[in-house]
Structures are given as structure tokens and as C-alpha cells.
Amino acid sequence: MTEKETYWSKFVADFEERAHYVVGNDNIELIKAELSKQTDLGNTLELGCGNGTYSKILAPEARHLTATDFSDEMVAFSKQRLENLENVTVEKANCFSLSYPELSFDTVVMVNLLHIIPEPEKAVAESRKVLKPNGRLIIVSFTTEGMTLFSKLGVTFRYLKTFGKPPPTAHKLTVKITKKILSDCGFRVDEARLIGNTSKAIFVTAVVS
Ligand SMILES: C[S@@+](CC[C@H](N)C(=O)[O-])C[C@H]1O[C@@H](n2cnc3c(N)ncnc32)[C@H](O)[C@@H]1O
Structure with missing residues (x-):
């Protein structure tokens, strides 16, 4: 039987609106602005693309973008949403076993x-396999690191209200943990910092070493 993603698939129709409500519009715009500064992406693979929010930002700088997700529902949604972008292909892929x-x-x-x-290091190791020598890995991930207690309570309340209980595999990622995972998997970290105002995200770029 094929493994099936069920947690995020439920939110496919309005995932973006829910995410905006939880972390705030300005924080999402900030992530988009940071990603759009990443130029000359070449042949690019996006893992866990969801409903394509960031695929749209990556596409102009990619020679070709393969936007992928584990969820059939997310893939179907993004296929439709990105159909006018000629250099984008949307398909199903599991970040733990890339073909x-x-x-x-x-x-x-x-x-x-x-x-x-679970086991983010496995997804990073899998990414390294498909990257060319000197290939680049770009990671953005929401975190509560660096947030005030008040902001943490706010984001937690809005998350529970919008998405319900987090998936059991969710965990707190910090810049330090991410850097360690990357260097253990054979990457040289170029840039690693927190971005965001009230909400925060880890922003890390690394190169195959
Ligand atoms: C929190 S959502 C983020 C979506 C999008 N990247 C965004 O930021 O708007 C996580 C996405 O990862 C996908 N996902 C979860 N486990 C996965 C796996 N093992 N392989 C690929 N995608 C996965 C989910 O289906 C979901 O669309």
C-alpha cells in the first residue's frame, strides 16, 4: 500500500489563509522577500511545496522547478495553481525516498x-544525494526560537484554533540544530539566521561540501 499524507491534505483548499492567520502576513511576505533574493537557482527541486505559495517565488530564478509534495491533494492543487508557469512541473515525491x-x-x-x-536529517541526506557538486540547499522553517513569550502564546493559540493539534512529528527546530544537521550531512553552511518580526523562521543556505 502506498503511504498517504493525511494531516496537511485536510487544509489544501485554504492552507495559505490559515498560515497567514497563524504567523502573520508580514512574516510570510518577509520569507517571500528573502527567497526572492536567492538568484540563479538552476535546475531546482522543491520538497513539501504544499499549495505552491513559495513555488511561485522560486520559479522566476529557476531554469526548471520541480515542485513536489507527499500529499496527492497538495500536488493536485499546486498543479492547477502553477499551470501557467512554463518552467514548473508539479509531482508527488516523498522527501525520505527521492527517485x-x-x-x-x-x-x-x-x-x-x-x-x-520526523528525522529531518534523513530528508537532508536525501537532498544531498540528488544535488550536484557545489549544489545549494535552501531551508526555511517556522520556529519559536527568538520569540517573546507573548508572541509564542499568540502563535500557539492561533495554530490550535486554525489547524488543531499539531502533527505528532512536529518539533522545534533551532538555527543551531539545523546547522548541525547540515554539517553532519556533508554541507557547508553559508548563511544561518532567524528572520521575522513577531513570528520567526530559520533561514539557512548551504552548499554541498
Ligand atoms: C507545513 S506544510 C508547508 C507547505 C509549504 N511549503 C508552505 O510553506 O506553504 C508541509 C508540507 O509538507 C508536506 N509533507 C509532509 N511530509 C512530507 C514528506 N515526507 N515528503 C514530502 N512532503 C511532505 C505536507 O503534505 C505539506 O504540504
Whole structure:
């Protein structure tokens, strides 16, 4: 039997609105602005693309973007949403077992994936396999690191109200943990910092070393 994603699939129709409510419009815009500064992405693989919010930002700088997700519902939604972008293909892929040839991508991107999956190091190791020498990994993931207690309570309340109980695989990711995972998997970290105002996200770029 094929493994099926069920938690996020429920929110496919209005995932973006829910995420905006939880972390705030300005924080989402900030992530988009930071991602759009990443230029010359080449042949790019996006893992856990959801409903394509960030695929739209990555596409203009990619020679080709393969936007992927584990959820059939997210894939179907993004296929429709991104159908006018000629250099984008949307397909199903599990970040733990990629079937792409080794050394085939210049860039791999994961936005809000690493902090919701078990064993993030496996997804990073899998990404490294499909990256070319000197290939780039870009990671953005929401975190409560660096947030005030008041902001943490607010984001937790809004999350519970909007998405309900978090998936059991969700965990807190910090800049330090992310850097360690990357160096253990054979990446050289170029940039690693927190971005955001009231809500925060980890923003890390690394290169195959
Ligand atoms: C929190 S959502 C983020 C979606 C999108 N990147 C965004 O930030 O708007 C996480 C996404 O990862 C997908 N996902 C979960 N586990 C996955 C896996 N093992 N492989 C690929 N995608 C996965 C879910 O289906 C969901 O669409």
C-alpha cells in the first residue's frame, strides 16, 4: 500500500489563509522577500511545496522547478495553481525516498518542511544525494526560537484554533540544530539566521561540501 499524507491534505483548499492567520502576513511576505533574493537557482527541486505559495517565488530564478509534495491533494492543487508557469512541473515525491537521479539538481529548497517531519536529517541526506557538486540547499522553517513569550502564546493559540493539534512529528527546530544537521550531512553552511518580526523562521543556505 502506498503511504498517504493525511494531516496537511485536510487544509489544501485554504492552507495559505490559515498560515497567514497563524504567523502573520508580514512574516510570510518577509520569507517571500528573502527567497526572492536567492538568484540563479538552476535546475531546482522543491520538497513539501504544499499549495505552491513559495513555488511561485522560486520559479522566476529557476531554469526548471520541480515542485513536489507527499500529499496527492497538495500536488493536485499546486498543479492547477502553477499551470501557467512554463518552467514548473508539479509531482508527488516523498522527501525520505527521492527517485530522482543522483547529482541532478543545482538547488533543493524546503520551506516549512523540516520542522514538521520526523528525522529531518534523513530528508537532508536525501537532498544531498540528488544535488550536484557545489549544489545549494535552501531551508526555511517556522520556529519559536527568538520569540517573546507573548508572541509564542499568540502563535500557539492561533495554530490550535486554525489547524488543531499539531502533527505528532512536529518539533522545534533551532538555527543551531539545523546547522548541525547540515554539517553532519556533508554541507557547508553559508548563511544561518532567524528572520521575522513577531513570528520567526530559520533561514539557512548551504552548499554541498
Ligand atoms: C507545513 S506544510 C508547508 C507547505 C509549504 N511549503 C508552505 O510553506 O506553504 C508541509 C508540507 O509538507 C508536506 N509533507 C509532509 N511530509 C512530507 C514528506 N515526507 N515528503 C514530502 N512532503 C511532505 C505536507 O503534505 C505539506 O504540504
